[in-house]
Amino acid sequence: xxxxxxxxxxxxxxxxxxxxxxVSHQVRRHYSFLPDDVKSLRAVVNPDVSKIRNIGIMxxxxxxxxxxxxxxxxxxxYTRALGDVDDGDTVTDFMAQERERxxxxxxxxxxxxxxxxxxxxxxxxxxxxFTLEVERALRVLDGAVAVFDASxxxxxxxxxxxxxxxxxxxxxxxxxxxMDKPAANLSFSIESIRQKLKANPVxxxxxxxxxxxxxxxxxxxxxxxxxxxxxxxxxxxRMFENKPLDHSDEPELLQEVNEARAAxxxxxxxxxxxxxxxxxxxxSDNFDAVPSIKLQEAVRRVTLARKGVPxxxxxxxxxxxxxxxxDAIVAYLPAPSERHNDLVRWYKDDLCALAFKxxxxxxxxxxxxxxxxxxxxxxxxxxxxxxxxxxxxxxRLLVPFADQHVEIPSMTAGNIALTVGLKQTVTGDTxxxxxxxxxxxxxxxxxxxxxxxxxxxxxxxxLSGVEVxxxxxxxxxxxxxxxxxxxxxxALNNLQRExxxxxxxxDPDSGQTVLCGMGELHIEIIHDRIRREYGIETxxxxxxxxxxxxxxxxxxxxxxxxxxxxxxxHVVTVELAVGPVDTSSTTxxxxxxxxxxxxxxLSKELKDAVENGVHSSYLQGPLLGxxxxxxxxxxxxxxMEPGTSPAMVSACVxxxxxxxLRLAGGQVLEPVMSLEMTVSxxxxxSVLGDLAQRRGTVSDIQSRHDHKxxxxxxxxxxxxxxxxxxxxxxxxxxxxxxxxxxxxxxxSQDQNILLKxxxxxx
Numbered sequence: 001x002x003x004x005x006x007x008x009x010x011x012x013x014x015x016x017x018x019x020x021x022x023v024s025h026q027v028r029r030h031y032s033f034l035p036d037d038v039k040s041l042r043a044v045v046n047p048d049v050s051k052i053r054n055i056g057i058m059x060x061x062x063x064x065x066x067x068x069x070x071x072x073x074x075x076x077x078y079t080r081a082l083g084d085v086d087d088g089d090t091v092t093d094f095m096a097q098e099r100e101r102x103x104x105x106x107x108x109x110x111x112x113x114x115x116x117x118x119x120x121x122x123x124x125x126x127x128x129x130f131t132l133e134v135e136r137a138l139r140v141l142d143g144a145v146a147v148f149d150a151s152x153x154x155x156x157x158x159x160x161x162x163x164x165x166x167x168x169x170x171x172x173x174x175x176x177x178x179m180d181k182p183a184a185n186l187s188f189s190i191e192s193i194r195q196k197l198k199a200n201p202v203x204x205x206x207x208x209x210x211x212x213x214x215x216x217x218x219x220x221x222x223x224x225x226x227x228x229x230x231x232x233x234x235x236x237x238r239m240f241e242n243k244p245l246d247h248s249d250e251p252e253l254l255q256e257v258n259e260a261r262a263a264x265x266x267x268x269x270x271x272x273x274x275x276x277x278x279x280x281x282x283x284s285d286n287f288d289a290v291p292s293i294k295l296q297e298a299v300r301r302v303t304l305a306r307k308g309v310p311x312x313x314x315x316x317x318x319x320x321x322x323x324x325x326x327d328a329i330v331a332y333l334p335a336p337s338e339r340h341n342d343l344v345r346w347y348k349d350d351l352c353a354l355a356f357k358x359x360x361x362x363x364x365x366x367x368x369x370x371x372x373x374x375x376x377x378x379x380x381x382x383x384x385x386x387x388x389x390x391x392x393x394x395x396r397l398l399v400p401f402a403d404q405h406v407e408i409p410s411m412t413a414g415n416i417a418l419t420v421g422l423k424q425t426v427t428g429d430t431x432x433x434x435x436x437x438x439x440x441x442x443x444x445x446x447x448x449x450x451x452x453x454x455x456x457x458x459x460x461x462x463l464s465g466v467e468v469x470x471x472x473x474x475x476x477x478x479x480x481x482x483x484x485x486x487x488x489x490x491a492l493n494n495l496q497r498e499x500x501x502x503x504x505x506x507d508p509d510s511g512q513t514v515l516c517g518m519g520e521l522h523i524e525i526i527h528d529r530i531r532r533e534y535g536i537e538t539x540x541x542x543x544x545x546x547x548x549x550x551x552x553x554x555x556x557x558x559x560x561x562x563x564x565x566x567x568x569x570h571v572v573t574v575e576l577a578v579g580p581v582d583t584s585s586t587t588x589x590x591x592x593x594x595x596x597x598x599x600x601x602l603s604k605e606l607k608d609a610v611e612n613g614v615h616s617s618y619l620q621g622p623l624l625g626x627x628x629x630x631x632x633x634x635x636x637x638x639x640m641e642p643g644t645s646p647a648m649v650s651a652c653v654x655x656x657x658x659x660x661l662r663l664a665g666g667q668v669l670e671p672v673m674s675l676e677m678t679v680s681x682x683x684x685x686s687v688l689g690d691l692a693q694r695r696g697t698v699s700d701i702q703s704r705h706d707h708k709x710x711x712x713x714x715x716x717x718x719x720x721x722x723x724x725x726x727x728x729x730x731x732x733x734x735x736x737x738x739x740x741x742x743x744x745x746x747x748s749q750d751q752n753i754l755l756k757x758x759x760x761x762x
Contacts, residue, residue: 049414050335054371056122056137058165059147060155061737064177064316068147069110069123071322075238076112076119109369109400109416117330120416124161130522132501134161136427136466138168140356140371140416143333145325150176150313151183152704153192156676156737162197171303173328174201176313179321182211183706190311200308202267202299205324206260207313208253217313217321218245218253220261221292221299225249228320237319258288265290271307272298296331303332336373336414344373346444346461350437351375351383354463355422355429360494368422369400370431373463377417378410385422386438386462387429395421427500428465468500471516472671472716472740473523476541477530478512484536488513491534495526502526516546519738520720545717547754548629548669548743549621554579555663556636559656561648570648574610575637578660581630590618591632598635609646610635613653622658623666624758629743630669633657668751669743670715677710677726677736684708686729694718695750713741 057065073079109122122141124134138144144165148158165172176189186207193201205217208227216227227241245257265287269276275298283290302308310332314321344352357369370377377383379397384390398405398418411417425431432438441461479488492504492513503516517523523540530536556577563570581591592614594602602610614635618628640649675696679687687710688698696714703709719738726734746754 049337049412051117052120052336052414053117053329053333054120054140054142054336054414054416055329055333056124056134056141056144057147058124058134058138058144058161060149060152060157061735063147063149063152063155063158065147066123068145068175068177068316068322068325069121071237071316071319072114072119072121072326073110073112074236075323075326076114078110078112109418111399111416114326115330118415119326119329122416130518132466132468132499132518135164136356136500138164138170139466140354141168141170142336142339143329144170144172145175145329146172146309147175147177148189148193149181150179150189151181151185152678153185153189154196156674156739159196160739162199169306171306171332171334172199172309173303173325173332174309174311175321175325176311177316179207179210179313180212180214180315180318184211184214186313193309193311200267200271201311202271202302202308203260203264203311204299204328205312205321206253206257214315214318214320216240217324218257219324220257220264221295223257223261223292226321226324228318230318237322240320240323261288265295267308268295268298268302271302274298274301300332304334304338343445343461343463346441346448347374347432347437348441348444349375350441351377351431351433352441352463353377353417353431354465355425355431356427356466358425358427358497360498364396364420366420366423366425366497367398368419368425370417370419372411372413372415372417374413375433376410376412377419379408381433383422383431384434384438385425385429385431387465388424390424391435392422392424394419426497430462466500469518469740470546471501471503471518472546473519474514474516474544474546475523476507476512477515477527478539478541480537480539487534488530488536488538491530491536495529499526512541515540520723545671547624547626547671549623549626550628550630550667550669550745551578551580551661551664552667553664555660555665557656557660557663558637559652559659561652561655563648568643568645569641570644571641572644572649572652573637573639574635574649574652574656576653576656576660577634577636578657578664579632579634580664581632590615590628590630592635593632594635595637598638602638605646606638606640606649609649610638610653613650614657616650617654617657617661621666622661623668623755626668628661631661633660668746668754670717670746672713672741672744673716673719673738674741675710675712675714675719675736675738677712677734678704678707679710679730679734680707683730683733684710687726687734690725690729694722715744716740 057069059065070079109120111118111120113119122137124137138161146158146162146165148154154162162172174193176184176186178184179186190201190203193199204220206220207214208216208218208225215229216225218225223245225241225243225245227243228237229241245254247254265279269279275294278294279287279290299308299310303310310328312321312325312328314325316322351372352374353370353372355368355370359367359369361367377394377397379394382391382393385392396407396419397409397411398407398420399411400416400418405418422431432441438461445461477488477492479485492515496502496504501518501522505514505516506512507514515523515526517526527538527540530538554577556575558573558575560573561570592611594607594610614633618631620626621628635653638649675691677687684701691698691712691714694714695718696712698710698712700711701708702711716738722736726736
């Protein structure tokens with residue numbers, strides 16, 4: 001190569017390098033690392049599996065989840081400024097609706113490093129209408145941080161998300177936030193965790209100061225005092241004092257720390273046999289001399305075994321106590337390899353991943369979040385979707401950071417990835433490398449004497465999906481003109497794919513499109529998103545309640561269908577009986593049974609036809625056309641002449657079912673909500689009077705500091721627009737949350753009023 005050619009080549013390479021540097025500098029403009037914390041791309045993207053923590057932040061509304069997440073991102077060096085929910089500039093609440101309302105609506109994933117560990121964190125909503133967002137996040141996470149308002153302790157939604165975490169056997173760490181509030185109470189919060197969550201709180205920190213004088217915490221494991229001194233108004237809390245406790249500290253604090261540490265050692269020894277043996281053999285003379293590292297290891301074992309939950313405290317808004325929380329996440333919550341998943345071992349080193357969330361991007365199309373359980377995910381490769389039985393090509397692979405994404409070539413097991421190009425995949429689908437790897441996993445499962453799901457003639461090993469709750473509210477939605485109908489259908493299809501708790505159906509009688517959702521706020525947000533993201537000014541009909549129907553008595557009937565279609569005559573006679581299941585169980589499903597005689601004489605095809613006829617009848621009750629619940633059907637006789645088609649059998653069964661259901665007497669069941677309300681004592685009587693008019697039943701009234709905690713059950717139909725009315729009654733000094741409790745039978749008077757209203761007579 002000549003000198004001239006070499007110089008030209010060198011200039012080209014230098015130019016490309018400078019361009020690349022400039023581009024990478026622009027990409028990292030918002031989320032830069034600290035100058036002294038430069039990480040290699042490989043270390044950030046594919047760390048060792050033992051250094052990964054997949055965690056979620058869960059809590060009641062306004063406990064401080066998003067603020068805590070913001071502080072974590074700032075202290076780990078991924079944001080330049082502290083975001084604030086009130087200012088609408090947080091990283092994880094990036095939707096316009098979230099920033100306007102100051103609430104989290106969608107769970108958002110962010111990835112950052114802390115002390116050479118990779119943390120994949122999902123910030124989840126606290127509102128009951130978005131419970132599914134929490135459910136599907138917890139399905140793929142290994143650990144969780146439960147955030148509590150230290151002045152309120154365990155609240156309604158805290159209880160719900162805690163049950164969800166227990167269902168998925170997720171180890172948790174508790175963070176008592178808002179310790180700077182005047183009403184913050186450590187012992188009250190600890191007791192509420194013990195009583196309401198039935199958990200075993202393991203207190204690891206004691207607050208220094210209380211209320212506005214809260215300045216820091218004492219770490220009971222190391223006896224270190226961590227103090228955040230606010231030097232100026234803009235102090236970000238990054239710097240704090242870390243010094244051992246000594247005799248110069250207040251005697252009350254020293255005594256409290258000594259008692260709390262002794263209680264901690266005793267509690268951990270009760271929960272962990274290995275630690276108890278260590279104490280009795282090596283430290284029997286002085287339990288307090290046990291090394292902090294041994295105590296930390298024991299707390300980790302207790303946490304992973306879900307025998308206890310570590311409790312830390314701080315104030316995220318005041319930038320105090322977040323760094324120790326990050327240390328606790330790394331120290332006590334499990335790595336992906338420490339979570340046992342029997343199904344994944346059958347895939348060995350082959351790819352196995354679960355799709356748990358879908359977003360739609362105007363430029364990139366559908367973005368699918370995957371949790372990788374085994375193998376390696378690579379961009380520009382074809383993958384097999386077991387649930388859809390389809391092969392899809394994944395074009396790009398991204399690391400999620402709220403609404404910003406960094407493209408990478410591959411991702412290893414234990415991580416959460418964002419994929420571009422999966423057009424058919426929805427929430428709950430299992431993604432593998434190929435059909436062959438799925439078949440190989442099925443063979444291994446079969447050899448282990450385990451049963452996979454049946455799929456055709458072959459057993460396939462699929463990850464369990466996400467349970468979607470039934471909607472309780474519905475209303476009609478119409479486009480401004482018929483020209484926009486196709487656009488609206490496309491928008492609703494995309495939103496349904498993103499949010500499985502949203503159901504869309506077309507009313508068979510009126511032809512209107514009906515939205516079914518989890519609550520008023522849920523439907524309001526969907527309506528707003530259609531307007532903003534898809535530019536369609538839709539009209540919503542009045543909100544309606546999703547009633548159910550059941551029957552009161554047993555009834556038997558016979559029906560004959562005799563019809564000639566073309567050259568063929570179809571004759572079917574069906575005899576069946578319907579009746580209520582257990583009336584005390586209002587959530588009972590509908591059953592179907594055959595007499596022994598009928599079971600023996602029907603072929604599989606005809607049996608399927610009978611079942612189709614019965615199940616289609618269960619979808620529309622005899623009174624108002626709502627789905628049936630708690631009804632059992634017994635098929636007593638099916639007679640048919642040769643040549644009768646299965647479709648005619650289904651039609652005859654449906655007709656006979658309708659006749660029997662009318663004879664059995666219909667009963668409307670209405671959804672009853674459990675209501676939890678915090679209200680001041682001066683407004684309590686007016687709130688109770690209003691609830692009595694709404695057919696509410698008060699179950700308990702508890703005292704919480706200067707307020708009353710009201711627990712009640714109220715029919716959903718009576719709670720339309722309740723937030724506005726409550727604000728008026730209490731001058732804006734009350735908060736409430738609603739969750740579906742059960743379905744209860746309406747009394748005859750209320751049922752008659754409802755029937756008249758639905759038929760247009762009222």
